[in-house]
Amino acid sequence: MPACCSAGHSGGSRAGAGMHAHRHSSGCSHMLTMFKVVSTSDGARRGELATASGTLPTPALLVYTHRGGVLNLTPDLLEKLPDAQAVQIDGLQFVNQPKPEVLQQAPGGGRRFLALDAPPRVLVATARDPAIYEYLGAMRQATKEWASVSIHTGAATVTAEQYVEAVAALQPDLWVALSDDIPNDSRSDRCPKSVDRTVAWLPACMAAAAGAPALAGAGALAAVQGGQYVNERIRCAEAAAKQPGLAGVVVAALGTGESPELRATIIAEVTARFPEGALRMVSSVGTPEDVLEAVAQGIDLFDSAHLVNLVAGGYALSFPVTPEEEAAQQAAAAGPPPAAGAAGETAAAAGAAADGGAAQEQCAADRGEDDSKINLWSLAYRTDARPLLPGCSCFACANHTRAYLHHLLQTHEMTAQVLLELHNTHHYLRFFAAIRDGIAAGRFGEYRAWFLGRRQRWLVEGR
Amino acid sequence: MAGAGAPPPALGDLPSSSSPALKFQVLAQCGRARASRMTLPHYVCETPMFMPVGTQGSVKGLTSGQLEDLGCQVILGNTYHLENRPGSELVAEMGGLHSFINWPRGMLTDSGGFQMVSLLHLADISEEGVTFQSPTDGKRMLLTPEHSIQVQNRLGADIIMALDDVVPSTAADAARFEEATHRTTRWIDRCIAAHGRPHEQNLFAIVQGGLDERLREISLKGLVERDTPGYAIGGLAGGEDKRSFVKVVSQCTAGLPAGKPRYVMGIGYPLDIVICSALGADMYDSVYPTRTARFGVALVPDGVLKLKNSAYARDYRPLDEECGCMVCRRYTRAFLHPLAAKGLAFAANLITYHNIAYMMRLSAQIRQAIKEGRYPEFVRQFVARQFPKGDIPDWVRDGCQLAGISLDGLAAATGVATAAAGAAGGQAQGGGAAAAAAAAHRDSGGVAGVAGGSEAAAAAVGAAAGASSTIAAEQQQPDRQG
Numbered sequence: 001m002p003a004c005c006s007a008g009h010s011g012g013s014r015a016g017a018g019m020h021a022h023r024h025s026s027g028c029s030h031m032l033t034m035f036k037v038v039s040t041s042d043g044a045r046r047g048e049l050a051t052a053s054g055t056l057p058t059p060a061l062l063v064y065t066h067r068g069g070v071l072n073l074t075p076d077l078l079e080k081l082p083d084a085q086a087v088q089i090d091g092l093q094f095v096n097q098p099k100p101e102v103l104q105q106a107p108g109g110g111r112r113f114l115a116l117d118a119p120p121r122v123l124v125a126t127a128r129d130p131a132i133y134e135y136l137g138a139m140r141q142a143t144k145e146w147a148s149v150s151i152h153t154g155a156a157t158v159t160a161e162q163y164v165e166a167v168a169a170l171q172p173d174l175w176v177a178l179s180d181d182i183p184n185d186s187r188s189d190r191c192p193k194s195v196d197r198t199v200a201w202l203p204a205c206m207a208a209a210a211g212a213p214a215l216a217g218a219g220a221l222a223a224v225q226g227g228q229y230v231n232e233r234i235r236c237a238e239a240a241a242k243q244p245g246l247a248g249v250v251v252a253a254l255g256t257g258e259s260p261e262l263r264a265t266i267i268a269e270v271t272a273r274f275p276e277g278a279l280r281m282v283s284s285v286g287t288p289e290d291v292l293e294a295v296a297q298g299i300d301l302f303d304s305a306h307l308v309n310l311v312a313g314g315y316a317l318s319f320p321v322t323p324e325e326e327a328a329q330q331a332a333a334a335g336p337p338p339a340a341g342a343a344g345e346t347a348a349a350a351g352a353a354a355d356g357g358a359a360q361e362q363c364a365a366d367r368g369e370d371d372s373k374i375n376l377w378s379l380a381y382r383t384d385a386r387p388l389l390p391g392c393s394c395f396a397c398a399n400h401t402r403a404y405l406h407h408l409l410q411t412h413e414m415t416a417q418v419l420l421e422l423h424n425t426h427h428y429l430r431f432f433a434a435i436r437d438g439i440a441a442g443r444f445g446e447y448r449a450w451f452l453g454r455r456q457r458w459l460v461e462g463r
Numbered sequence: 464m465a466g467a468g469a470p471p472p473a474l475g476d477l478p479s480s481s482s483p484a485l486k487f488q489v490l491a492q493c494g495r496a497r498a499s500r501m502t503l504p505h506y507v508c509e510t511p512m513f514m515p516v517g518t519q520g521s522v523k524g525l526t527s528g529q530l531e532d533l534g535c536q537v538i539l540g541n542t543y544h545l546e547n548r549p550g551s552e553l554v555a556e557m558g559g560l561h562s563f564i565n566w567p568r569g570m571l572t573d574s575g576g577f578q579m580v581s582l583l584h585l586a587d588i589s590e591e592g593v594t595f596q597s598p599t600d601g602k603r604m605l606l607t608p609e610h611s612i613q614v615q616n617r618l619g620a621d622i623i624m625a626l627d628d629v630v631p632s633t634a635a636d637a638a639r640f641e642e643a644t645h646r647t648t649r650w651i652d653r654c655i656a657a658h659g660r661p662h663e664q665n666l667f668a669i670v671q672g673g674l675d676e677r678l679r680e681i682s683l684k685g686l687v688e689r690d691t692p693g694y695a696i697g698g699l700a701g702g703e704d705k706r707s708f709v710k711v712v713s714q715c716t717a718g719l720p721a722g723k724p725r726y727v728m729g730i731g732y733p734l735d736i737v738i739c740s741a742l743g744a745d746m747y748d749s750v751y752p753t754r755t756a757r758f759g760v761a762l763v764p765d766g767v768l769k770l771k772n773s774a775y776a777r778d779y780r781p782l783d784e785e786c787g788c789m790v791c792r793r794y795t796r797a798f799l800h801p802l803a804a805k806g807l808a809f810a811a812n813l814i815t816y817h818n819i820a821y822m823m824r825l826s827a828q829i830r831q832a833i834k835e836g837r838y839p840e841f842v843r844q845f846v847a848r849q850f851p852k853g854d855i856p857d858w859v860r861d862g863c864q865l866a867g868i869s870l871d872g873l874a875a876a877t878g879v880a881t882a883a884a885g886a887a888g889g890q891a892q893g894g895g896a897a898a899a900a901a902a903a904h905r906d907s908g909g910v911a912g913v914a915g916g917s918e919a920a921a922a923a924v925g926a927a928a929g930a931s932s933t934i935a936a937e938q939q940q941p942d943r944q945g
Contacts, residue, residue, distance in 0.1 A: 067802060069809035074816060076529065076789050097801040098776070106797065107779055115793035152805060382549065383556055399528060399565050403557055407549045408521060414808055415521040 034219050034247055035279040035300070042445030043296045046436055049279065051173035052217050053120040054085065058279075059295050059439075061432045062088035062124050063425060064131060064304035067152065068114040071308065072418045073425075075115050080395045080422065083429040086122035088303045089114075090129045091167040091175065096153045103169035109214070110169045124301065125172040126250075127163065127223060128181050130284045131308035133256060142180050142197055149181075160204035168212035174279075175215065176250050177205040179223035183256035191227040198225045199239040206245060219247025221281060224270045228258060233266050237273035248279025248300075255284030255305065260293070267297045288319060288372055288431060289455060292448045295435055307428055310373065311420045314409045316388040316402075317427040319372040321434045323450050325391075332390060364462075371458035374402075376420070381406040388419075394426035395419075478722035482692035483662040484621070487724050491834040494867050495716065495743040498833040501724055503621040504663055505561060506568040508536040510724065510745035511829050513736060513822040514571060515753060519544050520564045522819070523753055524812035527566045533788075533816070534823045537569035537621070539748050542614055543578045543606070547599055551617035559619030570620035571748070574611045574669075576629050577729070588628065590646065608653035612666070616659045624695060625654040627669040632703035640673040647671040648685035655689065667726060669697035670715050674707040683718040693724035700729030700749070705858035709738060713865040716743035733762060733825055737845050738859060740829050741838065741866035752822050756814035759803030762821040764848050770796060770803040770814070788820035839868040847873050 035058075039046045047058040063084045064071055070078050070087065078084060094100060094110075103110035111117040127147075142148045146157040163178040179198040182190060202222050209215045222240035226232030240249065251270045254263055263285075271280050280299045285291065286306020294302070310317065320326035368375025374388070387397035388405065396405075396419040408416035438447035477489040478497075486502040501508045514537040515522045515530065522530060522538060530538060540560055545551060549563075557563040560570055578586065578595065587594040592607030608626040615623035627650065628643035630636075651668050658666050668686040672678030686694065696715040699708055712727060716739075719725050724745045730736060731749020739747065752762060761768040763783040768775070781791035782799070790813045802810035832841035842863060846855060853873055863870050 066809070067805075067807065068798065069802065069807070069813075072524075072808060072812070074529075074789065074809075074812055075793050076532065077526070097804075098797065102777060102797055105777070105779075106795065113795065113798055115798075383553060385557060395526070395528065399526070401557070401563075401565075403549075403553075404520070404563060404565070407519075407563075411519040411544075411548050413519055413521045414524040414812065415526060417808070418524065418526060418812070 033277070035277065037276065039440055039442070040298075041439045041442045042448070043298055044435070044439045044444040044448075045298050045300065046439035047279075047300055049122065049174075049300075051122050051219075053122045053173050056086050056122045057436055058300040059291075059432060059435055060086055060301055061428055062086045062301060062303050064308055065089045065114075065116075066129070066131075067093045068116075070421075072311070072414070072421045077395070077418065077422060079119070081425055081429065083433065084121070084425060086124060086301075087116060088124045088126055088130065089116075089170055089172070091125040091127055091163060091170060091172075092149050092151050092158065093129065094166040094169060095151065095156065095158055095162055100166045100169035109171050111171045114170070122174070123170060123172040124281075125167045125170050125175040126283070126303070127176050127178050128252070128283060130255075130303040130305035133183065133284070142193075144197060144200060147178055147180055147197070147201070160201045161208045164205050164208035164212060164215075168209070168214040171214050172218050174219045174221060174247065175209075176221045176223050176252075176281075177202050179225050179252055181223070181253055182225060182227055183253060184228045184258040184262075185256070186227045188229065191225075191229050191232045194225045194227065195232050195236040195239075198223060198236055202240055202243050206243060219279065220245060221248045221250050221279065222246055223250045223252040225252055226266075227253065228262060230262075230265055230269055234269050234273065237270040241273045246278070248281065249274050250281040250283060251299075252283050254282050255286065260290075263290075264293065264297065267294060267299065271298060289452060291431075292435070292451055295439075296444070296448060302432075304425070304428070307421070307424045310424050311417050313375065314377040314416070314420065315373045315375055315424070316405070316420055317372060317424050318369075318374050318389050319431075319454075321427070321430045326450075326454065328391065371455055376402060376405045376416075377409050378406070388423050389427065392423065392427065394423050396423040396426075478720075480692070480720065480722035482665060485665045485692040485724075487693070487722060489722065491836070493833045493836050493838040494741065496741050496829075496833045496838045496866070497743060497745070498830045499724070499745060501745070503537070503569045503665070505570065505621050506536055508569055509827075509830055511736070511740040511833075512536055512746055512826045513731070513752075514539055514746060514748040515819050515822070516541070516748055516750045517564070517566075518750070519548065520560070522815070523757070524808065524815050525819070527564055529816065530566070530819070531568070533819050534827075535568065535819065537571055537746075538566060540564075540570060540572045540618065540620065541575075541577075542572045542611065542618065543575035543595070545572070545618060546575070546604075546614050547597055551614040555617040555619070559617075561619060569622070571622040572615045572618050572620040572624065573728075574615070574624040574626040575606050576611070576624075576626050576669075590649075592626070608650040609657040612654050612657040613659070616664065619660075620664065622665045622667055622693065623658075625651050625666060625668050625691075627651075627671055627697055629671070629698055630673060632673060632698055632701040632707075634673075637675070640675060640678055644672045644678045644682050647682060651686060651689055651691075655691075665692040667691055667693045667695050667724075669695040669728070670719070671698045672711075673698055674703055674711055676710075676714060679711060679714055680718070683715060687718070687720060693726065694719050695726040695728050696744070697728050699727065700735075705856065706861050708735075709742070709858050709862035709865060712739050712744060713742045713862070731822075733822070734845075734849055734859065736822075736825065737829065737842055738862035738866070740833075741842055741868055742862065743866075752818040753815050756818045757806075757811040759799075759806070759810065759814065761799075761814050762818045764845075765851075766849055768796065770799050770810075773800070775800040782814075782817050783821065786817065786820060786824065788817050790814070790817040790820070842866075842868050843870060843873060846870060 035047055035049050037045045037047045049056040049058055065087050103113050106113035116123060146159045149156055149158055160178050167175045178201045180194040182194045209220060222243060224233060224236045224240060226236045251267050281301035282294050282299050283303060284305040285294050285302060291302060320329050367380040368378040381402040384402035386402055388402060389397055400419055405416055405419060438444040474488060479488040484504050487499060489497045489499045491498045499510045501510055515535055516539045518541045520540060554560050554563050592605050595604050595606060597604060611626040628646040630639050630643045654666060668689055668691040670682045670686055672682040696712060699711060716725055726746035727739050727744045729749055730739060730747040731751030736747050759770040761770060761782045764785060768782060775796040778796040780796055782796060783791055794813060799810055832838045846859060855870060855873060860870060
């Protein structure tokens, strides 16, 4: 049974290297062994998560879902993203409409009900929609018995048992325990209460999971709350680390206004309370720079909140994923610039190219462009016949132009979001692959320095 | 080609036509229905066919790749909307509409004239043209026949439509219909004169005349003389009573050249397509399948599934058990129910995908039945499934009668309405037409005589019209098409 510690003891031969590298001993030997660290580089770790749905290489991006759908991507389009090996799904979205029994009774079970069964994907059930942060949980007081959450049917109260029932119906590979999820700036009296409840609900969730056959092979992650109070975060982490049968930890409620320094401190303090072999996830940490910082602190799993926001804003990711790509981009921009302009592809680009360097910087700002993304709402793309990102092999770039995306946004056509989600997900999956390659090659620090240097050049020198 | 049974007639004996940018070849006839091949500059189409509407350059929520996967042959773009945004000059600069939206197959653009009806409060119609007020920026824009054609020349669709003077078919002003009919004929000459790409684009004339048989005859005569590559039947699908609708379609298909494509504009209800195909029409378009999908309504052989209904909360069947589309393979009604009830885009996209798959499958079934010489039987089965109680609307009976297709067995099988029996009695008064229809029951060849005898059939309809009817309100189609 997953909720007991037997796997940790008997499965020694299967245990990863990190499993035995304990920094803290209390209760840590009870960790599940589905995860192993393969290699490390400059604080980052390249790992493998072995699940019934396949082995997921980490650090990994979990594709976002909303009520079971990959936001705008129907299954045929999701298949165009073969590297989308893992998806995140909010268990609270299955407490009601549909109720858990609708999934339980569905032929083939919850996974098939959601069409997430084939091809097999690693399913990670969370206790929060990472793209929507509802403050209701903080405004309304939860009690020891139930969490107060805001879901698609309105405000609701959810007990640990109800939550685990919904999670079990999803047949996940990993699931996050229910916690009293509050934002960073919650008051000093609210945070300890949140920690108290979170600490109490963890064993309740584990007990409920022990009785759910669907969770027999699934790994459980404890959520660590505490808002901006590091001592509360530590208190929550220490209590959670005592729980037997966990597969890892989620540093929860990030991306809610904390400073980069505070986030780094919280991640460091929380992860230090768990053994090296514990899987580490963060919630709502999303920009490329934020991801790199968290990876450098040994984080393994990330959700796609950032991509949801990018799509909603009409952005397409454009940053080079490797130094080689940066060189290629620079060559394309500088090499035969008159040719590119003269190709007549873009009247606007031709106009921009005619201007000098300083003017060009201004144009970049006018285009709603920075070093990592372009904004397709910008009028600069009205007649831009290039793909969203030249050289990109995704379905959207292989088939459509910036001009078409601009038009679809201007006319509020739903196909715009479909194509942007395809591109951005494809691009971010490549970014994560590059991160893993960097770690595996033992030069993650170099990769990170290159990436951040690019960002600095943009901010300081304007490119 | 025709299946087993009677040897297929040589293609040379079947109607055909050839224009600089369009070849039309009837491949099989079954009564008044026909299956044909239409060769357009960008695609070789099989008709009868339904054409999904991509108003502003996309079929809402779907990619052009998905439309190809679904087997769509021609999609529509709306000239009026595209001229507003992004503008036809921009589209031309981007290589035309095909290139702009990356759609390799057939395209059709309308004239912009339909917005005379759908945006009437913003339009002012004169002999010169139509003055619109842009719904996006309020600017006034004069659409003349010349301007419409120039815009459509820039968009570059395979089929472009003449600007016609559209009067809502529910309008009660006879003088307005008279004016519009003659004006449409005057405007077709201006359209032909303005058409700058006749070797790459096909200009279709549009038959007008409201519900008035005399005006339709005038319109037909005038337009057929102009010898355009194809013809549309316009001014319908605007809320007129359906018995008048089938009568007009029947009159127009009978009056149009046999070797040219016939396009009934704004038709998207599956039943309408089945009946119009029986009457010899070839092409249809409507936003209905895609729009109704966004309202959570799925099209199925038995009618529609209104997925917002909680009856589907535990229904683990696919939308349509006979459909093999991606959505039906992967999802159940129970999954779609709560998402459709909330109006989520994801559910809208899935149901849209299925509804287009349904329309493509229906079109293929119609073509197959015609080619195999069993279209009357197909119609009977289709109608029987849509009206399991036998409460077949009078207009369906009218349409079938005009097509020489008997529905006799269907009503008799039910003990429901005396009205149905009355309607059947009314049909019986059709005399010769009914006899021909009875023959059709046995062999599609039996209806051949009816095609030429539409007047007799029309007389029978007139008689049937006297029969009282209790068409259930639920059979009145919801949601007008736009």
